[in-house]
Amino acid sequence: MVQINFARRELSCKIVYYGPGMSGKTSNLEKVHEILPDEAKGRFTSIATDGDRTLFFDLLPLDVGKIGGLDVKLQLYTVPGQVYYNATRKLVLRGADGVVFVADSQPDKMDENLESLKNLEENLAEYGVDLVDVPVVMQYNKRDLPDILPISDMEAKLNRLKWPSMGSSAVRGEGVLDTLKKCSELVLQAVSVRAKAPAEAATTTVHERLGKLEAAARPLRVDKPPSAEPARAAPSPGPTPAAEPALPPSRERIQLDSSSGRRSPIIAVIIAAVVALIGIVIAVVLLTK
């Protein structure tokens, strides 16, 4: 949760790097820490296991400097990616003002990416927060590896809400600052939007307010491999022109089970067959009498 402290002239925000295990969340923070000047960064703290796997969180406080008369401070966290650390992952997510979802670009990691995305939504829901209300940036990491999925495929499978997205190689430091810059911008923009238009803020999603009207209205269900075309066309960060029609916010949950969507026509056919059969039986009984 954003804290605005007028006495200290400070605005503090929390950005959480989320994603499956070994996708590069800690590498992102390490690179940010390595690249930024000393005056802009605090101590990099990592609560990790002996094997350098994040146990609780990594933390990097940043001092962005004065913006609009307020001293803006960011706290960057990573969550532990391993499935069995969900309790601590959920704790870190508490009060997040923005999320960077770090997806692994390797083909065999797609299921883990999808599971982590679903887990993000579930954990936010436990705090009473809807995923569509949180500024999110999607980062497709490990673009330096030889065998990786095309961005368009990853967009289609992971980025149904059309968050701003970008490729990266965290270990090389490519794309890490772009990702952080975009997420910081969205978070700060959301602060002023919420303050200035509380009524709108209470009834629309953050990405709608930030210009993601079309995206928020699309269904999230991953039923079939979508074509790459809409995925490439959609991500366009920055406010959507006001002339764009305002669509109702999508509150649908990310649903990974693709079978349930096809059930209703089958049930309708069965019901119709049963009704017809009963009719025939009744007719036969009446005729025999």
Place this chain on the structure above:
Amino acid sequence: MNESEKLRRSRVLFYEQDIGHIGEILEELLRLSKAKCAMLVDLDGHLITKVGGTTTFDDQTVSALVAGSFEATREMAKLLGEDEFSVLFHQGKRDSIQLAIVGDRAILAVTFDDQTTAGMVRLYAGEATAQLADIMKGVTERKGGSDTDRIPDSLGESARGRLDELFGGKKEGKQKPEDTSSSAKA
């Protein structure tokens, strides 16, 4: 959760008088208990205010770790059938720290050395916690309105220049990944 509650929970605002009042309570706590430093931290790990102590430690990091430590212990309490452990105490060779929950939104962290005792700190921190809880309740339940004129109109727009300066002007790597999506460049 209704919509106004949802909005209220999306950010918390502290005004000069809130921090002034909190500061007075913390100063009184330090005077009576002879502790070294008192920090009020919100449950998300942001420092609200600090009184006493030195500048030798990183306030932001300590605040985040205080919140993380408290949250982890709270989960442990739930597993043991307790609502929460309302007071935590970590003892060091030279300095010690006591953490106490303030209402349902903040944590009071008090550091002290051998100039006082854990009992003294606990006694006076308990009194301070009750007063701070009242202030925090007022802050979190306060209706929005007067804050709007003090938050810049377009914080995101204003931030862009500063963020470019900080994040955009640095060399990140030799070259960008080839198939970076179009949005990355926007």
